[in-house]
Amino acid sequence: MAVNTNYDIIGDIHGHADALERLLQKLCYTRRFGVYSHPEKRQVVFVGDFIDRGPKIRETLHLVRDMVLSGNAHAVMGNHEFNAISFHTPHTEKGGFFRDHSLKEITQHIETLEQFRHYDGEWAAFLDWFKTLPLFLEFDQFRVVHACWDDAHIHFLQHQYTGTTTDFLSKGNDKTDKTGVHTAVEETLKGKESVLPDGHSFLDKDGNLRHECRVRWWRDPSIREQLKDVMIDCPEEIAEMKLSAADNYHTYTNDKPVFFGHYWLKGIPRIENPNAVCLDYSVAKGGVLVACRLGEGMKLVY
Ligand SMILES: [Mn+2]
Numbered sequence: 001m002a003v004n005t006n007y008d009i010i011g012d013i014h015g016h017a018d019a020l021e022r023l024l025q026k027l028c029y030t031r032r033f034g035v036y037s038h039p040e041k042r043q044v045v046f047v048g049d050f051i052d053r054g055p056k057i058r059e060t061l062h063l064v065r066d067m068v069l070s071g072n073a074h075a076v077m078g079n080h081e082f083n084a085i086s087f088h089t090p091h092t093e094k095g096g097f098f099r100d101h102s103l104k105e106i107t108q109h110i111e112t113l114e115q116f117r118h119y120d121g122e123w124a125a126f127l128d129w130f131k132t133l134p135l136f137l138e139f140d141q142f143r144v145v146h147a148c149w150d151d152a153h154i155h156f157l158q159h160q161y162t163g164t165t166t167d168f169l170s171k172g173n174d175k176t177d178k179t180g181v182h183t184a185v186e187e188t189l190k191g192k193e194s195v196l197p198d199g200h201s202f203l204d205k206d207g208n209l210r211h212e213c214r215v216r217w218w219r220d221p222s223i224r225e226q227l228k229d230v231m232i233d234c235p236e237e238i239a240e241m242k243l244s245a246a247d248n249y250h251t252y253t254n255d256k257p258v259f260f261g262h263y264w265l266k267g268i269p270r271i272e273n274p275n276a277v278c279l280d281y282s283v284a285k286g287g288v289l290v291a292c293r294l295g296e297g298m299k300l301v302y
Contacts (some may be wrong), residue, residue, distance in 0.1 A: 004140070004167070005141055005294040005295055006038075006043065006295070007043055007044070007045055007139070007142075007293070007294045008027050008038075008042060008043070008176060008291045008293050008294070008301075009043065009044070009045045009046075009047065009144060009259045009290070009291060009292045009294070010023065010044055010045070010046050010047065010278060010289070010290070010291045011261040011278075011279030011280045011281065011283070011289060011290045011291070012047060012048070012049035012078065012261040012262065012279075012280040012284075013046070013049065013060050013289060014049055014050070014051070014052055014054045014080070014111075014284035015050070015052065015053055015055060015057035015060050015111060015112075015115075015284070015285065016054040016055070016056065016060070016283045016284060016289060017054075017056035017060040017063060018056065018062075019283050019288070020060060020063060020288040020289060021036075021063070022289075023290075023291055023301070023302065026301055026302060027042075027291060027293065029042075029072075029101075030144040030285075032275040034066065035066045035067060035070050035072065035298035036063065036066075036067055037067075037070070037072045037076070037260065038072070043071075043072060043073055043074065044067060044072065044073035044074070045067075045073065045074045045075070045076075045137065045139075045144050045259070046064055046073060046074070046075040046076070047076060047078065047144060047145075047146055047259065047260055047261035047279060047280075048075065048076050048077050048078025048079075048080070048081060048133070048189075048260075048261065048262075049078030049079065049080045049081070049086060049146065049261060049262065049280075050064055050075075050078070050080070050081065050251060051080050051109075051111075051112045052080045052084075052108060052109055052111055052166065053111055053284040053285075054111065054283075054284050056115075057111060057112050057115045057116070058115055058119065058122070060237065061126050061296065065126070065129055066142075067128050067200025069296050074137055074144075075133055076103065076133060076134055076135065076136060076137055076144055076146055076148045076264070077130065077134065077135055077146065077263070078189065079189040079190045079265070080108075080109075080144060081130040081133060082130075082164075082172070082185065082189050083099055083105070083109065083128060084109065084112065084127065085098075085127060085130050085131060085164050085169065085172050086098035086099035086169055086172070087101070087105060087109060087231055088100040088127055089164075089166070089169055091166075091170070092166065093170075096202055098166075098169040098170065098172075098173045099173060105207070105284070106205075107206070108206070118175055120207040130164075131163065131164045135157050135161060135189065136149065136154055136157070136188065141256065141257075141294075142256060142257045142258065142259060142294070143256055143257070143259070144258070144259050144260070145188060145189070145258060145259075145260050146188070146189050146261060146262055147188065147189055147190050147191040147258070147260055147261070147262040147263075148187050148188060148191045148192055148217055148250070148252060148260065149252055149254075149258045149276075150187060150188070150192075150217075151186075151254075152242055153183070153184040153187055153188050154188070156180055156184045157184055157188065157193065157254060159178070160181065160184075162280050163278075166173065167180060168292060172185040172186075179242075190262070190279065190298060191214050191215055191217070191218055191262060191263070192214070192249075192250050193212035193213060193215060194212060194213055194215050194230075194249065195212050196211055196212065196213055196231075196234075196235065196238065196239075197227075197238060197241065198202050199211070199237070200235050200237070201232050202233060202234075202235045202253035204233065204287070205264070209281065211273070212284050213230070213231035213232060213233060213234055213262075214232045214233070214263065214298065215230055215231060215232075215249050215250055216229065216230050216231060216249075216263075217249065217250040217251060217252060217276070218258075218260075218270075218272065218275075218276030218277070218278060219272070219273065219274050219292040220273050221251050224249070225242065225243060225245060225271070226240045226241060226242060226243065226252055227237065227241040227243065228238070228240065229243070230243065230247070230249045232263055241286070252275060252276045254275070255275070256287070257274060257275050257276065257277060257278050257298075258275070258276050258277070259279060259292060260276075260277075260278055260279070261278065261279050261280035262278075262280050263278050263280050264280060264282045264284065264285065264287075265278055265280055265281050265287075266281070266282060266287065267281075267286065269281045269290045269300045269302050270300070271292075271298065271300060274298065276294055277298070278296040279291070279292055279300075281302070288302040289302060290302040296302060
Protein backbone atom coordinates (compact mmCIF):
# COMPACT_ATOMS: atom_id res chain seq x y z
CA MET A 1 0.00 0.00 0.00
CA ALA A 2 1.29 3.43 -0.91
CA VAL A 3 2.13 5.64 2.01
CA ASN A 4 -0.31 8.51 2.37
CA THR A 5 1.35 11.84 1.72
CA ASN A 6 -1.86 13.73 1.05
CA TYR A 7 -1.08 16.46 3.53
CA ASP A 8 -0.75 20.22 3.46
CA ILE A 9 1.07 21.60 6.47
CA ILE A 10 0.19 25.19 7.37
CA GLY A 11 2.25 27.66 9.44
CA ASP A 12 1.33 30.02 12.31
CA ILE A 13 -1.95 31.87 11.66
CA HIS A 14 -2.22 34.26 14.66
CA GLY A 15 -5.79 35.32 13.91
CA HIS A 16 -5.36 35.98 10.19
CA ALA A 17 -8.46 34.09 9.07
CA ASP A 18 -8.65 35.87 5.70
CA ALA A 19 -5.12 34.81 4.78
CA LEU A 20 -5.98 31.29 5.93
CA GLU A 21 -9.09 31.12 3.71
CA ARG A 22 -7.14 32.45 0.73
CA LEU A 23 -4.43 29.85 1.26
CA LEU A 24 -6.91 26.99 1.66
CA GLN A 25 -8.65 28.05 -1.57
CA LYS A 26 -5.30 28.18 -3.34
CA LEU A 27 -4.75 24.61 -2.14
CA CYS A 28 -8.18 23.70 -3.63
CA TYR A 29 -9.98 23.21 -0.33
CA THR A 30 -13.62 24.29 -0.51
CA ARG A 31 -16.14 25.17 2.14
CA ARG A 32 -18.83 22.50 2.24
CA PHE A 33 -21.49 22.45 4.95
CA GLY A 34 -19.52 25.25 6.62
CA VAL A 35 -16.26 23.31 6.85
CA TYR A 36 -13.22 23.39 4.59
CA SER A 37 -12.36 20.06 3.02
CA HIS A 38 -10.46 18.82 -0.02
CA PRO A 39 -12.20 16.95 -2.87
CA GLU A 40 -9.42 14.34 -2.90
CA LYS A 41 -9.52 13.90 0.87
CA ARG A 42 -6.25 15.68 1.50
CA GLN A 43 -5.75 16.80 5.08
CA VAL A 44 -4.22 19.90 6.61
CA VAL A 45 -1.78 19.77 9.51
CA PHE A 46 -1.65 23.00 11.53
CA VAL A 47 1.55 23.79 13.45
CA GLY A 48 -0.19 25.80 16.20
CA ASP A 49 -0.32 29.49 17.22
CA PHE A 50 -3.87 30.18 16.09
CA ILE A 51 -4.52 33.05 18.49
CA ASP A 52 -3.16 36.50 19.51
CA ARG A 53 -1.89 39.35 17.33
CA GLY A 54 -4.31 39.21 14.36
CA PRO A 55 -7.77 40.66 13.66
CA LYS A 56 -9.90 37.51 13.25
CA ILE A 57 -9.00 35.13 16.05
CA ARG A 58 -12.53 33.79 16.61
CA GLU A 59 -12.97 33.09 12.90
CA THR A 60 -9.58 31.37 12.78
CA LEU A 61 -10.40 29.14 15.74
CA HIS A 62 -13.80 28.16 14.36
CA LEU A 63 -12.32 27.32 10.98
CA VAL A 64 -9.41 25.31 12.37
CA ARG A 65 -11.35 23.46 15.05
CA ASP A 66 -14.15 22.58 12.61
CA MET A 67 -11.59 21.11 10.21
CA VAL A 68 -9.94 19.08 12.98
CA LEU A 69 -13.19 17.79 14.47
CA SER A 70 -14.53 16.77 11.04
CA GLY A 71 -11.36 14.82 10.19
CA ASN A 72 -10.11 17.29 7.58
CA ALA A 73 -7.13 18.46 9.60
CA HIS A 74 -4.75 17.72 12.46
CA ALA A 75 -3.24 20.29 14.78
CA VAL A 76 -0.51 20.57 17.37
CA MET A 77 -0.37 23.05 20.25
CA GLY A 78 1.60 26.28 19.86
CA ASN A 79 3.17 28.26 22.68
CA HIS A 80 0.33 30.80 22.42
CA GLU A 81 -2.26 28.10 23.12
CA PHE A 82 -0.18 26.74 26.01
CA ASN A 83 0.19 30.29 27.36
CA ALA A 84 -3.56 30.88 27.05
CA ILE A 85 -4.38 27.70 28.97
CA SER A 86 -1.91 28.78 31.67
CA PHE A 87 -3.16 32.38 31.71
CA HIS A 88 -6.79 31.36 32.25
CA THR A 89 -6.34 28.43 34.66
CA PRO A 90 -6.41 29.46 38.35
CA HIS A 91 -3.49 28.22 40.45
CA THR A 92 -5.45 26.72 43.29
CA GLU A 93 -2.45 26.30 45.62
CA LYS A 94 -0.56 29.57 45.13
CA GLY A 95 -3.49 31.77 44.11
CA GLY A 96 -3.52 33.75 40.89
CA PHE A 97 -3.09 31.88 37.62
CA PHE A 98 -0.48 29.54 36.15
CA ARG A 99 0.69 32.39 33.92
CA ASP A 100 1.02 35.86 35.46
CA HIS A 101 -1.44 38.57 34.54
CA SER A 102 1.37 41.08 34.22
CA LEU A 103 1.57 43.77 31.55
CA LYS A 104 3.90 41.71 29.37
CA GLU A 105 1.66 38.62 29.39
CA ILE A 106 -1.54 40.67 28.92
CA THR A 107 0.03 42.60 26.02
CA GLN A 108 0.89 39.37 24.22
CA HIS A 109 -2.66 38.08 24.69
CA ILE A 110 -4.65 41.35 24.37
CA GLU A 111 -6.15 40.80 20.90
CA THR A 112 -7.61 37.47 21.97
CA LEU A 113 -8.99 38.93 25.22
CA GLU A 114 -10.64 41.79 23.34
CA GLN A 115 -12.06 39.73 20.51
CA PHE A 116 -13.62 37.25 22.95
CA ARG A 117 -14.82 39.96 25.37
CA HIS A 118 -18.51 39.13 24.82
CA TYR A 119 -18.03 35.43 24.09
CA ASP A 120 -17.10 33.89 27.43
CA GLY A 121 -18.72 30.51 26.80
CA GLU A 122 -17.23 30.24 23.35
CA TRP A 123 -13.75 31.07 24.68
CA ALA A 124 -14.09 28.51 27.48
CA ALA A 125 -14.93 25.87 24.86
CA PHE A 126 -11.86 26.82 22.78
CA LEU A 127 -9.66 26.61 25.88
CA ASP A 128 -11.01 23.10 26.47
CA TRP A 129 -10.17 22.26 22.87
CA PHE A 130 -6.62 23.65 23.24
CA LYS A 131 -6.14 21.17 26.11
CA THR A 132 -6.82 18.29 23.71
CA LEU A 133 -4.08 19.33 21.27
CA PRO A 134 -0.98 17.12 21.16
CA LEU A 135 2.46 18.67 21.74
CA PHE A 136 3.81 16.94 18.61
CA LEU A 137 2.58 14.60 15.88
CA GLU A 138 4.37 11.73 14.20
CA PHE A 139 3.07 10.52 10.83
CA ASP A 140 4.49 7.68 8.72
CA GLN A 141 6.60 10.00 6.63
CA PHE A 142 6.99 13.22 8.60
CA ARG A 143 6.73 14.90 11.97
CA VAL A 144 5.15 18.12 13.14
CA VAL A 145 5.90 20.24 16.19
CA HIS A 146 5.42 23.92 16.95
CA ALA A 147 9.00 25.03 17.59
CA CYS A 148 11.63 22.31 18.06
CA TRP A 149 11.95 18.55 17.73
CA ASP A 150 14.51 17.22 20.16
CA ASP A 151 14.35 13.42 20.51
CA ALA A 152 15.10 13.61 24.23
CA HIS A 153 12.15 15.94 24.91
CA ILE A 154 9.80 14.05 22.60
CA HIS A 155 10.70 10.81 24.33
CA PHE A 156 10.17 12.45 27.72
CA LEU A 157 6.77 13.85 26.69
CA GLN A 158 5.71 10.53 25.18
CA HIS A 159 6.16 8.95 28.58
CA GLN A 160 5.30 11.81 30.96
CA TYR A 161 2.65 13.89 29.24
CA THR A 162 -0.90 12.95 30.18
CA GLY A 163 -2.58 16.24 29.35
CA THR A 164 -2.60 19.76 30.78
CA THR A 165 -3.17 18.68 34.37
CA THR A 166 -2.56 21.18 37.19
CA ASP A 167 0.68 19.34 37.97
CA PHE A 168 1.82 19.69 34.36
CA LEU A 169 0.85 23.38 34.18
CA SER A 170 2.55 24.03 37.50
CA LYS A 171 5.85 22.46 36.41
CA GLY A 172 5.58 23.63 32.81
CA ASN A 173 5.40 27.26 33.96
CA ASP A 174 8.02 26.99 36.70
CA LYS A 175 11.49 28.12 35.57
CA THR A 176 13.02 26.41 38.62
CA ASP A 177 11.41 23.05 37.82
CA LYS A 178 13.93 20.20 38.00
CA THR A 179 11.71 17.36 36.79
CA GLY A 180 12.30 18.10 33.10
CA VAL A 181 8.73 19.18 32.35
CA HIS A 182 9.54 22.89 32.07
CA THR A 183 12.49 22.37 29.74
CA ALA A 184 10.62 19.87 27.57
CA VAL A 185 7.58 22.15 27.18
CA GLU A 186 9.62 25.30 26.80
CA GLU A 187 11.91 23.94 24.10
CA THR A 188 9.25 21.96 22.23
CA LEU A 189 6.81 24.89 22.07
CA LYS A 190 9.18 27.88 22.15
CA GLY A 191 12.46 26.51 20.86
CA LYS A 192 15.97 26.50 22.23
CA GLU A 193 17.87 29.59 23.26
CA SER A 194 21.53 30.23 23.70
CA VAL A 195 23.16 32.95 25.80
CA LEU A 196 24.91 35.60 23.69
CA PRO A 197 28.66 35.86 24.22
CA ASP A 198 30.27 38.66 26.23
CA GLY A 199 27.04 40.03 27.72
CA HIS A 200 25.60 41.11 24.36
CA SER A 201 21.86 41.79 24.15
CA PHE A 202 19.16 42.98 21.77
CA LEU A 203 15.56 44.22 21.78
CA ASP A 204 13.00 41.69 20.52
CA LYS A 205 9.93 42.53 18.44
CA ASP A 206 7.96 43.48 21.56
CA GLY A 207 10.74 45.71 22.84
CA ASN A 208 11.92 43.29 25.54
CA LEU A 209 15.67 43.26 26.27
CA ARG A 210 17.08 39.79 25.67
CA HIS A 211 20.45 38.25 26.43
CA GLU A 212 19.61 34.98 24.75
CA CYS A 213 19.05 34.26 21.07
CA ARG A 214 16.82 31.60 19.63
CA VAL A 215 18.75 28.80 18.01
CA ARG A 216 18.36 28.06 14.29
CA TRP A 217 18.47 24.34 15.06
CA TRP A 218 17.24 23.34 11.60
CA ARG A 219 20.28 24.79 9.84
CA ASP A 220 22.41 22.11 8.19
CA PRO A 221 25.51 21.75 10.43
CA SER A 222 27.83 21.78 7.41
CA ILE A 223 26.92 25.44 6.78
CA ARG A 224 27.29 26.72 10.31
CA GLU A 225 30.30 29.01 10.46
CA GLN A 226 29.33 32.25 12.13
CA LEU A 227 27.06 33.13 15.02
CA LYS A 228 24.35 34.37 12.64
CA ASP A 229 24.17 30.88 11.10
CA VAL A 230 22.89 29.42 14.35
CA MET A 231 21.08 32.33 15.98
CA ILE A 232 17.94 34.19 14.97
CA ASP A 233 17.90 37.99 15.48
CA CYS A 234 21.61 37.83 16.22
CA PRO A 235 22.84 41.36 17.08
CA GLU A 236 24.82 42.78 14.16
CA GLU A 237 27.99 43.47 16.11
CA ILE A 238 28.51 39.78 16.82
CA ALA A 239 26.78 38.24 13.79
CA GLU A 240 30.02 37.35 12.05
CA MET A 241 31.78 35.95 15.07
CA LYS A 242 33.26 32.55 14.17
CA LEU A 243 31.77 29.54 15.87
CA SER A 244 34.36 27.54 17.70
CA ALA A 245 34.44 23.77 17.29
CA ALA A 246 33.29 23.54 20.90
CA ASP A 247 29.99 25.29 20.19
CA ASN A 248 27.29 22.70 20.36
CA TYR A 249 23.97 23.89 18.98
CA HIS A 250 21.08 21.50 18.58
CA THR A 251 20.82 19.69 15.24
CA TYR A 252 17.97 17.60 13.86
CA THR A 253 19.47 14.45 12.38
CA ASN A 254 16.58 12.09 11.66
CA ASP A 255 15.76 11.12 8.05
CA LYS A 256 12.08 11.83 8.62
CA PRO A 257 11.38 15.48 7.79
CA VAL A 258 10.03 17.67 10.59
CA PHE A 259 7.76 20.68 9.97
CA PHE A 260 7.35 23.53 12.42
CA GLY A 261 6.48 27.22 12.69
CA HIS A 262 7.16 29.76 15.43
CA TYR A 263 10.21 31.70 14.23
CA TRP A 264 8.75 34.75 12.42
CA LEU A 265 11.02 34.29 9.43
CA LYS A 266 11.21 37.17 6.96
CA GLY A 267 11.62 37.31 3.19
CA ILE A 268 10.62 34.92 0.47
CA PRO A 269 9.59 31.52 1.85
CA ARG A 270 12.02 28.78 0.93
CA ILE A 271 12.99 25.30 2.00
CA GLU A 272 16.40 25.82 3.52
CA ASN A 273 16.79 22.23 4.64
CA PRO A 274 14.30 19.60 3.33
CA ASN A 275 14.70 17.65 6.56
CA ALA A 276 13.59 20.45 8.87
CA VAL A 277 11.21 22.99 7.37
CA CYS A 278 10.04 26.19 9.05
CA LEU A 279 6.64 27.40 7.81
CA ASP A 280 6.27 30.62 9.81
CA TYR A 281 6.80 33.66 7.60
CA SER A 282 5.25 36.30 9.86
CA VAL A 283 1.72 36.65 8.50
CA ALA A 284 0.96 38.71 11.63
CA LYS A 285 3.76 41.15 10.81
CA GLY A 286 3.35 41.93 7.12
CA GLY A 287 4.58 38.54 5.91
CA VAL A 288 2.75 35.62 4.34
CA LEU A 289 0.94 32.51 5.53
CA VAL A 290 2.75 29.47 4.13
CA ALA A 291 1.77 25.88 3.44
CA CYS A 292 3.96 22.97 2.46
CA ARG A 293 2.17 20.63 0.07
CA LEU A 294 3.35 17.03 0.31
CA GLY A 295 2.96 14.56 -2.52
CA GLU A 296 5.62 14.06 -5.12
CA GLY A 297 8.23 15.79 -2.98
CA MET A 298 7.34 18.99 -1.18
CA LYS A 299 6.36 22.42 -2.40
CA LEU A 300 5.74 25.69 -0.57
CA VAL A 301 2.46 27.44 -1.39
CA TYR A 302 1.69 31.00 -0.20
MN1 LIG B 1 5.01 30.36 18.41
